[in-house]
Amino acid sequence: MRPAKQIYKLLTSSKQAKGLLQRVAHNKQLTSIMQASLPSPLASFCQTGTLTDNRLTIITSSPVWAAKLRYLLPALLKQLQTHKPFSQVTEINIKISNITFYSEVQPKQHRKASMSPHSADIIQQTANSVNDKALRESLLRLSLHGKKPEKPEQ
Numbered sequence: 001m002r003p004a005k006q007i008y009k010l011l012t013s014s015k016q017a018k019g020l021l022q023r024v025a026h027n028k029q030l031t032s033i034m035q036a037s038l039p040s041p042l043a044s045f046c047q048t049g050t051l052t053d054n055r056l057t058i059i060t061s062s063p064v065w066a067a068k069l070r071y072l073l074p075a076l077l078k079q080l081q082t083h084k085p086f087s088q089v090t091e092i093n094i095k096i097s098n099i100t101f102y103s104e105v106q107p108k109q110h111r112k113a114s115m116s117p118h119s120a121d122i123i124q125q126t127a128n129s130v131n132d133k134a135l136r137e138s139l140l141r142l143s144l145h146g147k148k149p150e151k152p153e154q
Contacts, residue, residue: 030085034058037079042068054090056080059097066094113145120146 012018027048034056035043045065049057060066069076073092080086120143127139 033083033085034076034080037076038069038072042072049095051085051089054088055093056086056089056091057093057095059095061097063096066096069094115146117146120144 010017012021030048030051034048035046038046042065045062046058046060046069049059058069060069077089077092080089123139124143127136127143130136130139
């Protein structure tokens with residue numbers, strides 16, 4: 001059994017893979033220039049696709065972002081033409097793809113559960129009518145979450 005090779009070594013040893021890596025790096029550079037020309041948060045939902053001759057394709061993930069981008073196209077085109085890689089661009093196309101941009105993947109924010117004082121009273125009344133000691137104690141602890149902490153007297 002041969003030892004596993006690092007993927008980076010495999011990619012850099014092949015001429016085709018080197019060319020692909022160079023194209024990816026170039027596309028990242030173009031995307032960062034283009035994103036710097038767009039307002040936030042729109043910039044984080046767009047990336048460059050192809051740049052051929054005088055046509056740039058911008059890819060976005062939803063029709064909503066595409067509509068906002070279309071509104072900004074004339075100003076965006078003028079601003080991009082000031083950068084060398086985009087100096088010959090005279091036309092911008094927008095494509096919608098079902099790709100997920102990194103900025104769209106947000107960690108879930110946990111919100112703290114809350115309980116109304118009325119619900120806490122109902123749970124406390126239920127606890128008082130339960131015969132099982134462990135269940136009663138659990139319900140009483142649960143009911144405390146709906147009680148407002150009492151202010152100390154001054």
